Amino acid sequence: GKVAVGVNGYGTIGRRVAWAAGLQPDMELVGVVKTKPDYAAAQAMSAGIPVYVPGEAEAERFRKAGLEVSGTIRDLLREVDVIVDATPDGVGATYSKLYREAGVKAIFQGGEEASVAQVSFSALCNYDEAVGKDSARVVSCNTTGLLRSICAINSAVGVRAVNAFLVRRAADMHEVKRGPINSVVLNPPRVPSHHAGDVRTVLPWLDITTAAVVVPTTLMHVHYVTMKLKGNASREEVLDALRSSPRVLVVSASKSGVEGTSQIIDAARHIRPRGDVPELVVFEESVLSKGDEVSFIQAVHQESIVVPENVDAIRALTGLSDGEQSVKLTNYALGIGK
Ligand code: NAD
Incomplete structure (x- = not known):
């Protein structure tokens, strides 16, 4: 079956990674986590992407804005194999215990300390080092x-x-x-x-x-x-x-x-x-x-250069394919190199 992916933090990087994971033939985007009921949340919902929130307080804010969420991050973590954390610098580390306890593999971003994950990752340099690991940090x-x-x-x-x-x-x-x-x-x-x-x-x-x-x-x-x-x-x-x-x-x-x-x-x-x-x-x-x-x-291009790396990191952690094949698949799905 497909690898089930969730995205926590739906800003510059998170929105793109969610889009990119949804385009991969071997992945399924299960949902994203938003803190605020803003235009990005409304757009996700209009696009049919299930939106989750960190906790009850945020769910209430969404309700007041007339938006119904699909649950909290704990509900999302029960449904996914991999969570891509794209929260602001340093916030990802505050979630790492939650991801571990949920038994979900986690990918963090470059705004985190390297110690947040088992390996720092760049697909064309060290794909193999991330294969089978529980966590990786895509560098900035x-x-x-x-x-x-x-x-x-x-x-x-x-x-x-x-x-x-x-x-x-x-x-x-x-x-x-x-x-x-x-x-x-x-x-x-x-x-x-x-x-x-x-x-x-x-x-x-x-x-x-x-x-x-x-x-x-x-x-x-x-x-x-x-x-x-x-x-x-x-x-x-x-x-x-x-x-x-x-x-x-x-x-x-x-x-x-x-x-x-x-x-x-x-x-x-x-x-x-x-x-x-x-x-x-x-x-x-x-x-x-x-x-x-x-x-x-x-x-x-700071907004998008790490997007294919996040997709490859998902394949490396879950053992979906080797590095060369993953880079090819990701490039094809995202139109890279054309
Ligand atoms: P961003 O501010 O655009 O997005 C972060 C999102 O997380 C926002 O939607 C914010 O509302 C949400 N958020 C805030 N607190 C949260 C919480 N507690 N729980 C869940 N969501 C929360 O940030 P970004 O630019 O996408 O950066 C995300 C990560 O990616 C950082 O580590 C950053 O260093 C890294 N990064 C950024 C860029 C870039 O140029 N923008 C490039 C490469 C890597």
């Missing part, structure tokens, strides 16, 4: 982006060390109070930023340093990545390694006119659901190689 959007290019190049030519400068988006669409609106802010205000340590939760052997700033944009993050390789590699070898990854898109500015994040999202809005770009995007003309050093600029 920036970390997933870094790992996409690092693991693609590592499997082709070998990576010794990485240095990356991250330009982060300020907010997602619904976060009306986040900023900055007129500054470039060191975020965090120290180097190395936490992203280096987060990459090492998946690749503990890697020598990596990261620094990050946040800027007034909502669309995507942009990284300038420099790598020291295990041997010399030509620019073409590096481009081939990136192009042959199933979740990397290499775009040429001279051929497509795409020179920045707004054009990536503009193009995606015409052919992709919600204008999402779950692939890591690498700017072709930014790729530079010199001996055993390579550098390039890449863009990360």
Whole structure:
């Protein structure tokens, strides 16, 4: 039978993961957990997705808003094999005991400490380490982006060390109070930023340093990545390694006119659901190689890059398929790489 999936936290990530799990031939979306009876809750109900709440207090809020919920999270946990936790940073950890006691496998997000789960996960780097485990943490959007290019190049030519400068988006669409609106802010205000340590939760052997700033944009993050390789590699070898990854898109500015994040999202809005770009995007003309050093600029659509990783994590935990097959299935169902 199909693996029964529930989603706790129905925001930027949770709504997309619920949608993506519902599209997989080997999964069934049983329901989602919402705290507030807002437009996202109403949309889920209109789409026929059963909506659950954390407890009786929230059920009452929904009733007052004229919405009838399907039960509490405890009811949902009785119906699912896997719960994907997409609650805000640090909230997931407060649920981990509940998931364990319910005997349900759990997937957490990058806003949690690595210790929340048995393994930190990135499908094309360490799928096998998550197979059969009870819990996994899908690393954050920036970390997933870094790992996409690092693991693609590592499997082709070998990576010794990485240095990356991250330009982060300020907010997602619904976060009306986040900023900055007129500054470039060191975020965090120290180097190395936490992203280096987060990459090492998946690749503990890697020598990596990261620094990050946040800027007034909502669309995507942009990284300038420099790598020291295990041997010399030509620019073409590096481009081939990136192009042959199933979740990397290499775009040429001279051929497509795409020179920045707004054009990536503009193009995606015409052919992709919600204008999402779950692939890591690498700017072709930014790729530079010199001996055993390579550098390039890449863009990360923070709202969607971890979505296919969550789907693959569900397959890894439940042993539904091997990594290569899972990535293929997920990509096909979500239209990734087309
Ligand atoms: P979000 O704020 O968009 O969504 C969180 C949802 O959880 C909201 O709907 C909120 O109402 C709900 N919620 C709050 N408290 C809850 C509770 N106690 N029980 C159940 N639901 C509760 O957040 P997000 O951006 O989707 O982030 C979720 C996780 O994913 C975080 O760990 C974050 O770090 C990670 N992540 C976010 C992004 C991104 O760019 N947005 C990218 C990758 C990973």
